[in-house]
Amino acid sequence: MQERYTTTAIVFHWLIALLIVATFSLGLVMTDIPGLTPTKLKYFSWHKWAGVTILALAALRLLWRLNSRVPAYPSSMPPWQRSAASGLHGLLYLLMFAVPLSGYFYTLSAGVPVVYFGLLKLPVLIDANPALKPVLKEVHYWLNMSMLAAVALHVAAALKHQLIDRDGVLKRMLP
Numbered sequence: 001m002q003e004r005y006t007t008t009a010i011v012f013h014w015l016i017a018l019l020i021v022a023t024f025s026l027g028l029v030m031t032d033i034p035g036l037t038p039t040k041l042k043y044f045s046w047h048k049w050a051g052v053t054i055l056a057l058a059a060l061r062l063l064w065r066l067n068s069r070v071p072a073y074p075s076s077m078p079p080w081q082r083s084a085a086s087g088l089h090g091l092l093y094l095l096m097f098a099v100p101l102s103g104y105f106y107t108l109s110a111g112v113p114v115v116y117f118g119l120l121k122l123p124v125l126i127d128a129n130p131a132l133k134p135v136l137k138e139v140h141y142w143l144n145m146s147m148l149a150a151v152a153l154h155v156a157a158a159l160k161h162q163l164i165d166r167d168g169v170l171k172r173m174l175p
Helices: 007-033 038-066 080-107 133-165
Strands: none
Touching: 007 133, 038 080, 038 133, 080 133
């Protein structure tokens, strides 16, 4: 029987995954609302709060990961797949930081402070900058599209391991 991830790793994985899907979906919905309505403003707040939460959980997850052993890949897995899996995991970690940070700096460049859950004002690290705002908007958009592609590839690989290879890779991360 293959070694499983720890409960901590599984909770971090699925909680962050759920938040990423919800935050991405909310981002699509809120940007499609025309004008500046109370609903749109509420969704923007929720989106920012979720992004800050993802960033905090990603930091905790990375700290945990750097101090914990993870199960080895199955011996039946070819070296190129191990390299690809490691590379994709690295990219996902990078994007878990880059996406929320790009949104944070985009918001600040628009001159809007980020107030976590309406209670904790996060530091203003850059001043409002109308010239930088459209650049950061594009950066945030394309990082999100990269996250979508990376998550889709991650899910496809997990399903391949479950349905075709039947090597137990997916079961290691299931609750």
